[in-house]
Amino acid sequence: MAIVRCPNCGQRMSSLAKTCPHCDTPVGKLSxxxxxxxxxxxxxxxxxxxxxxxxxxxxxxxxxxxxxxxxxxxxxxxxxxxxxxxxxxxxxxxxxxxxxxxxxxxxxxxxxxxxxx
Ligand SMILES: [Zn+2]
Missing domain, CATH: 1.20.120 (Four Helix Bundle (Hemerythrin (Met), subunit A))
Structure with a gap:
């Protein structure tokens, strides 16, 4: 697991998370x-x-x-x-x-x- 930045809000999040805990962007499904x-x-x-x-x-x-x-x-x-x-x-x-x-x-x-x- 790594800490990455959400592409939408820029907050730190786990690379394993399917959605950003800060802005609820479905990061896992993004192309x-x-x-x-x-x-x-x-x-x-x-x-x-x-x-x-x-x-x-x-x-x-x-x-x-x-x-x-x-x-x-x-x-x-x-x-x-x-x-x-x-x-x-x-x-x-x-x-x-x-x-x-x-x-x-x-x-x-x-x-x-x-x-x-
Ligand atoms: Zn976010």
């Missing part, structure tokens, strides 16, 4: 093509999440900048309002995490297997 499709879908879900993280971060950065500029007294005055003080650093960190995640996902060793026909 090579189905496994390939599940692995590609899983990779795409992660890539979508990483991209959505960067969009959320950009929204926070825009919100923080507008809030800073628009709050009285209008302009780029110090200290910035507390909402901008929170949104801007959180936006920078989230953007870095999202971009780093995307770069990591696109590394050759993390890419999904090529599509089979």
């Amino acid at each position: 090579a093509r189905d496994r390939n499709r599940l692995a590609r879908n899983r990779w795409q879900r992660h890539a979508d999440r990483a991209a959505n993280t960067t969009y959320l971060a950009l929204g926070l950065l825009v919100f923080g900048a507008i809030w800073w500029w628009g709050a009285p007294p209008q302009g780029w005055f110090f200290p910035p309002p507390i909402a901008a003080l929170i949104a801007l650093p959180v936006g920078v960190v989230l953007y870095s995490v999202g971009r780093g995640w995307l770069i990591w996902l696109r590394l050759p060793r993390n890419r999904p297997p090529p599509e089979q026909d």
Whole structure:
């Protein structure tokens, strides 16, 4: 028996199990093509999440900048309002995490297997 990763959810499971105990995927009945499709879908879900993280971060950065500029007294005055003080650093960190995640996902060793026909 070996510990393998479920092709659908990526959790660890026994190689002898017929279904994944985490997501109930009938791993034992999957063809090579189905496994390939599940692995590609899983990779795409992660890539979508990483991209959505960067969009959320950009929204926070825009919100923080507008809030800073628009709050009285209008302009780029110090200290910035507390909402901008929170949104801007959180936006920078989230953007870095999202971009780093995307770069990591696109590394050759993390890419999904090529599509089979
Ligand atoms: Zn699973």
